[in-house]
Amino acid sequence: MRIDVVSIFPAYLDALDLSLAGRAREKGLLQIATHDLRDFTHDRHRTVDDTPYGGGAGMVMKPEPWGEALDTVATDDSVVVVPTPSGTPFRQSLAHDLSRERHLVFACGRYEGIDQRVIDHARERWRVEEVSLGDFVLNGGEVAALAVIEAVVRLVPGFMGNPASLAEESHGEDGLLEYPVYTKPATWRGHTVPDVLLSGHHGAIAAWRHEQALQRTRERRPDLLGDASETSS
Numbered sequence: 153m154r155i156d157v158v159s160i161f162p163a164y165l166d167a168l169d170l171s172l173a174g175r176a177r178e179k180g181l182l183q184i185a186t187h188d189l190r191d192f193t194h195d196r197h198r199t200v201d202d203t204p205y206g207g208g209a210g211m212v213m214k215p216e217p218w219g220e221a222l223d224t225v226a227t228d229d230s231v232v233v234v235p236t237p238s239g240t241p242f243r244q245s246l247a248h249d250l251s252r253e254r255h256l257v258f259a260c261g262r263y264e265g266i267d268q269r270v271i272d273h274a275r276e277r278w279r280v281e282e283v284s285l286g287d288f289v290l291n292g293g294e295v296a297a298l299a300v301i302e303a304v305v306r307l308v309p310g311f312m313g314n315p316a317s318l319a320e321e322s323h324g325e326d327g328l329l330e331y332p333v334y335t336k337p338a339t340w341r342g343h344t345v346p347d348v349l350l351s352g353h354h355g356a357i358a359a360w361r362h363e364q365a366l367q368r369t370r371e372r373r374p375d376l377l378g379d380a381s382e383t384s385s
C-alpha cells in the first residue's frame with residue numbers, strides 16, 4: 153500500500169515513523185510520503201487561504217493549491233480521504249475497506265475547511281471519502297489522518313503479527329465493545345480478578361465475557377445494539 157498526506161503541517165505526520173506504520177514501512181509493505189501544500193502555491197507568501205464568499209468568520213482553503221497537489225500526488229487507483237468534522241463517521245468497516253486499496257491520499261484541511269469545489273472536482277476523478285472521527289472539533293485534519301492511517305494499516309495483511317487479535321476486538325465480528333481484561337497478580341491494591349477467569353472452565357469464561365461485553369455495550373454504546381428506540385434516525 154502507498155499513502156500520501158498533503159498538509160500545511162507535514163511535521164504532524166512524523167509520528168508515522170514510530171510503531172506500527174514504522175515497522176510496516178521497514179518491511180517494505182507500506183510507503184508513506186508527506187507533502188507541504190504550500191509547495192503547490194506560486195505567490196511570494198505561499199498563500200493557502202482566503203476569506204469566505206458570503207461572509208462569516210474564519211478562512212477557507214483556496215482551491216488552486218489543492219488542485220495542483222492532488223493532480224501531482226493522486227493516480228488512477230487513488231482513494232482521496234478528507235478528514236473533516238462534517239464527514240460521515242469513520243468506522244471499522246471503512247477501515248477494512250480502505251485496507252484493501254492500493255493508494256490512499258489524505259487531504260488535511262485547516263481553518264474552516266477546503267473550498268467545496270476541490271472535493272466536488274476530486275469526486276469526478278477519484279473515490280473520495282469525507283470522514284469524521286466523532287462529534288468534536290479538531291483544528292485540522294492531521295491528527296485525524298494519523299488515527300485513520302493507524303486503523304487502516306494494522307488491517308493490511310502481513311502488517312500485524314497475530315491475525316486472531318484483529319477479529320477479537322471491539323467493533324469486531326459481533327459488533328460489541330470488548331469485555332474487561334486482567335493479568336497477574338490475582339490481587340492488586342485490594343482488587344481481585346473475577347473468580348470465573350481463574351476457574352479453567354472455558355465455557356463459563358466465554359459466557360461471562362459475552363455478558364460483560366453486552367453489559368458494557370448497553371451502558372456505553374446502546375446505538376451499537378441496533379435497538380430502533382436508541383437510534384437517532
Ligand code: 6GU
Nearest residue numbers: 235236285288290292296
Ligand atoms: Cl476528521 N477533522 C477535524 N478537523 N475535526 C474532527 C474530525 C476530523 N473528527 C472529529 N473532529
